[in-house]
Amino acid sequence: MAGGELPALLRIVRRDGTVDDPEPMDLSTLEDEALIFADLTPADLNQLAEPWQLMEVISSDARFGVRRAAVKRLYESVDPERFIEYAHDRLPAERNPWVRSNLEYYRDLALGTPRDDAQRTPSSQAEFEYRQNPTAPEWAAVARFREQISESGTAATMLTALRTHLSNAPADLVIRRIAATELTEVAEEERAVVRDELLELLPHETDPSVRMYMAFALAFAAETGDAEVVGLLRSLAAVEPNILLVRPELEYLAWSIETGDEDPEHMTR
DSSP states (O other): OGGGEEEEEOOBOTTTOOBOOOEEEEHHHHHHHHHHHHHOOGGGGGGOOSHHHHHHHHTSSSOHHHHHHHHHHHHHHSOHHHHHHHHHHHGGGOOOHHHHHHHHHHHHHHHTOOOOTTSOOHHHHHHHHHHHOTTSGGGHHHHHHHHHHHHOOOHHHHHHHHHHOOSOSHHHHHHHHHHHHHHHHHGGGGHHHHHHHHHHHGGGOOOHHHHHHHHHHHHHHSOTTOHHHHHHHHHHHHHOSOTTTHHHHHHHHHHHHHHOOOOGGGOOO
């Protein structure tokens, strides 16, 4: 191939049938385009006016946060039928869990499927209400738990709270949310105990936010390559109802524990 030139490339936009004029490209041109994608930020998406441009970003090597944002922009830019068809075509090839989950979430919305993944979870709503008036009588148990943490903020304290405040009453939800969040800070101090307890407790947690924090704590307690923890997180991800926010975190944590790699940009499955 003379001059290191690659065959002429066509840009074909399947939905409206338009075709760009073919033009020769060399390797440096392709490398420059890859660097442009790599440097994109979510704010840059405001400059992309055409759906095919967003589709290019989604399938590019841009950072997953940018590609995830491009999915939402595409959903807002095209009619539902077009987005459904695009998601159907793209999903088999998509390996990043956040991008894949966004494709599925917005596809479901385009299909008219009710989803509340982006809304406040019950524990988040309860915490919001608690913060409005923390001294109200209905939050007395939360106040007592906070005092207990200030005196003994150990992993055992958090695990006991997760075991004993099991109802979906607002105060119990707030206590579990606090306990799970605090547990991420102390999980590494008592790895074995935290690991074993959370392996038992996590599958039964009903609140999406608390599930996610408990999964973080379990990941902090697990050693790299812990097959039992990886297996649990993957099995939970497979049935996780909150596909937009919680499922990709579970998939990431399983992958990170299995590989020892903490950079989500490296995820390939």
